[in-house]
Amino acid sequence: MKALPSGRVRFSSAALEEPEQTYSVYLQGRYFATLSMLPYVLLILVVFFIAAFLFTLAFLQDGAESFRITLMPFLLGTAVLSPVGLVILFMIRWHGRRRVDLTEGGMSLVTPNGQELFVPWQHLHAVELRFNPPRVVTCTLVTPITSFTFTNLELNLASRLPLAEVYQKGFELATLRDFLYYLYRRAPQAQWRLGESFQERFKVYYPPYDLEKMK
Structure with missing residues (x-):
């Protein structure tokens, strides 16, 4: 299994399209x-x-x-x-012990107590996006089994950093945007549910086509 720790993960990489690979995203950014x-x-x-x-x-x-x-x-x-x-x-x-394992067949949502819930890509019902100041975008993956929520802060931080670097790197949106593109490639049937705050902040109304406005 190939692990991608949270922080500076580029989901637009062609490697993510390689078959029979598992990629893990560890969501510990809030703790750091x-x-x-x-x-x-x-x-x-x-x-x-x-x-x-x-x-x-x-x-x-x-x-x-x-x-x-x-x-x-x-x-x-x-x-x-x-x-x-x-x-x-x-x-x-x-709470930061959660992780998401991404495979060709679906995604496994691993809870803090180690319980693993596998969801095929065709069962990913919706992707919900909300915005909160200063630059926090909350993403929720809605499945028939459960919902899994994380933020760009959790994706971007892989270790403890000085607070100035947290503000500089933690709120970047490139990693989350690439992750959303990856979700679309794997689960094009999923609905996009956008909060009003998200639409007003980024002027994104028709994802994934206008996700590049998330800057």
């Missing part, structure tokens, strides 16, 4: 983007703590007492919110 934002979240918390300390110091004129009064709420908030944040991070990581 979250990791990239964590240092900035911690920096914001430190800045907020310093601002609260200075504000308290201006009233009490006592450095030690101001530090104690400011520190206790932050420690309490950290003790309460840290487990919640870790659970959310774990859920994002667990």
Whole structure:
């Protein structure tokens, strides 16, 4: 099996038309983007703590007492919110264990717990596209068994990157656009369901013929 990790995957490659090949797309981009934002979240918390300390110091004129009064709420908030944040991070990581295996006969939707659902190409009913700011395009594959949703962010990121590179590479649309062309070649009978936000943002009304407007 030939694996294509999420990130910079070019589905327009002629190799994707080779018979008897399986290509896998791992959808972990949201998890990597979250990791990239964590240092900035911690920096914001430190800045907020310093601002609260200075504000308290201006009233009490006592450095030690101001530090104690400011520190206790932050420690309490950290003790309460840290487990919640870790659970959310774990859920994002667990959700990112999904993958799509593409074969000549169909696609296998692999859930986070490892369950594999095979869907022949002729049973792909619809491809739904929605747009959300700043440049997130959500794609949902609708089948008789289940629906499988992912975004361009998940396709583009294969590892943790600095936040600046996440904004530069994570929101690119070329990989997703090539993937949609690939779906059309494999399942031309599938319906295209476009959200109003997607149509307004890209002026795409008749895919796949005008998908090149996704830039």
